[in-house]
Amino acid sequence: MELYKQQKVKIYNSLSNQKEDFVSINEGYIGMYVCGPTVYSNVHLGNVRTFMSFDLVYRYFKHLGYKVRYVRNITDAGHLENDADVGEDRIAKKARLEEIEPMEVVQRYTVDFHNVLRKFNLLPPNIEPTATGHIIEQIEIIKSIIDNGLAYEVNGSVYFDVLKYNEKEHYGILSGRNIEDAIHNTRVLDGQSEKRNPQDFALWKKAQPEHIMRWPSPWSDGFPGWHLECTAMSTKYLGEQFDIHGGGMDLKFPHHECEIAQAQAHNNITPVKYWMHGNMLILNGKKMAKSTGNYILPEEIITGNNAILSKPFPATVARFFMLQAHYRSILDFSNDALVASEKGYYRLMNAVNLLDNIQESNASSIDISEWIQSCYNAMNDDFNSPILIANLFEGVKTINLLVEKKETLSSNDLKTFKATFNTFIFDVLGLENVTSTDSSEKLSNVVELLIDMRNEARINKDWALSDQIRDQLAAAGVQLKDGKDGTTFAI
Template sequence: MQLYQNQQLKVYNSLSGKKEIFQPLNEGHIGMYVCGPTVYSNVHLGNCRTFMSFDMIFRYFKHLGYKVRYVRNITDAGHLVDDAEDGEDKIAKKARLEQLEPMEVVQRYTVDFHNILQKFNFLPPSIEPTATGHIIEQIEIIKDILEKGYAYERNGSVYFDVIKFNETNEYGKLSGRKLEDMIANTRVLAAQDEKKSPQDFALWKKAEPEHIMRWPSPWGDGFPGWHLECTAMSTKYLGETFDIHGGGMDLKFPHHECEIAQAEASNGHSPVRYWLHANMLTMNGKKMAKSTGNNILPGEIFTGDNKILSKAFMPSVVRFFMMQAHYTSILDLSNDALLASEKGYNRLMDALKNLDGLETGKSSSFDVQLWRQECYDAMNDDFNTPILIAKMFDAVKHINLVKEGNESITVEDKSKLQVILNGFIFDVLGLESKTDIGTDSDKLSGVVDLLIQLRKDARDNKDFETSDKIRDQLAEMGIQLKDGKEGTTFSVS
């Protein structure tokens, strides 16, 4: 018997605006599609949070015994700047600025994306299709939508007719927007746009002579619209109707709204049963943005090479920090929050280590079976990782009491605890133990922490010459020590 047969999972469906009991189309099998990155720059930490949320969801489904086909695409055809209908392709712009071929840009940042996700201990998706590898499928969908009267061609470009579609369908049902309101709030620029309505979106754009990324089509050389690739790839690999479509909250409109419209216009029915959206990551209470300097890359956190944090943090500490918030809630990154997460992560790992050496007794006041179901109840309530982590620390408390001789644990309960904790901490939350990590940044942290302790011992013994020597020689190597109320921290410059 698979675990999912004894667990009732509820998910928050953005389409209905409420939690619903999750029932896959085919028992024991799940099809899940998540919008992947546009590979024209280093992967953003906020994007990592979204992908991490769905990695956790993927892991939990597998933990329950489901067979999951998880599709996460790579957008390598490029979005237009600011995701507009007109302007310069993001990938082509980067290629022009750096005097590279567009596919060199794609390759460089796809490798970066995979490297960062590997450090965060992501499971690879079942399929990772690219937009450029599915141009033919996108053209076929456009032909189908044109044939059914929901699109029109203008000067080599093809646009989706939103007003025509809305006569028999509901455009805006995912985001809760009404087409009448959208039209009322739009300023029409007469004779400056070839679209029938400002709400219409591009299925295919004619490539101007200077446009690098272009493909032949029945309407002339051009490139597909941003929204079309996900419709083509999700339905190709998961079918015309599939279980879950995920992505960041920022994609709900227009991207996911347009995906629904395209699929309904082409196939005649809604493509997705459950829409799941992960929320944004802020930093120090403000939106993360390169322009304001309120921004940090994952690699800069791992090395400590930044001016925002006091030290380097292991990928598993950052992952633990992200898992402490529900995936649908806004999460604020700060130095204090990461330091607190590091302490929590260390407590968890220390408890697991201590559990191995616990002496067993004849009785235990800790109800392992009840606690186990409470862990599942947390995850079954729309993947509530903060509650799950709180339950993990209930077990940590009991382990510490047993270690101190204030509680006892039976052989059977000890064995069960080991299996359950390992299952949730490593398989579901995706954390790694300290012994599994061993990155250069971790080794650096260990060496510097040792030197900080030696410096503290020297200062306590009023050996200021040695204390200053440690500080100054570390500074010469680009490692700055910062003394504060909570002790000494370091940063790498």
């Protein structure tokens, strides 16, 4: 029997602001859409956190035996710098500044994005569509919305009529706003706006003559509005209504609100059953954002090449750090927190490495089924990875007791225990087992030699010499670890 029939997941649905039992539209299948990056610059660590949160969701559903279609888009057109009325396209701007083709910008940062996510061990989505690859689909949706009387054309641009839509539907259903308040709070500043109301948003924008990113349409040579691509691509690959839509908290309004309105205006059905929003990664008490310069690049974690870092960290340690917080909580990034996580991470991996040293017994002295279910319970409760990790550390204690033969497991129990421990750490959390000793072989040989010399000195009870070797190695940054089975070292 599939695991998902035994393990019932609850998801916090942003639409209802409460945890709901997850029931997929088609049993055994899940359609999931996550808003991807706008590829106009390098992704920062905050971006990575959001995608990692949904990587966790994807991995867990797969583990439960669901057949998941995971779609995550690449925004390579239409994302304006300012509001949908006046700003410059982010990618076009970057291309202008660097004097390269917009598609070169897109290519460069798409490749970077993939490289970064691979380093952090995120699984690729099943479909990764681009906005520019779906211009026709977007135009068709605009036509449909115009036909339904919920969009209007002005000077070659098409806008969504939010007020008209709001007469029958609730614009603001996701973000808990109502349009009347918004109208009262809107600053009326640009008199030359083509929009009937400031809340209206662009579905199609006519391109200025100098604008090089342009496609033909019934209204003008131009480009699609940012919100539209997600509606077009999610509808195309997941259907008019699908299970899960995810993204960063900052996309809730207006982006996801607009998606709901567009899809409803187009198909007359609300597009998404469960909306999920990952929270922000903050740095220096402020949101990480490229636009403010308050950010850290994923690469800088790995190289240590950032002023706030005391040293480099393996990517998987950063992953572990982020998974120690729940995806809906704001997470505060700092060097100290990362250092603390790293120590915990190595303790966890040390236990993983000890698993093979455990010997099976005739009978079990502990009940592992309860522990296993507690791991599932953690994940079933809105993907609570911090609780799962706490349970895994309970498992670490158990492993140490088993190694010391203070507890015992039968052959079957041991097999199940090992499999569960490994599955949650590597398949579900997506951690990788790296060793802290990544020194070169030469250095390793030299240290081994010194260890041999020290051990000889110790046999001769020449403590002065043995301590000198140990302490001077320590001063050089090489730490000796005397164990029962000999001496090892760490750098």
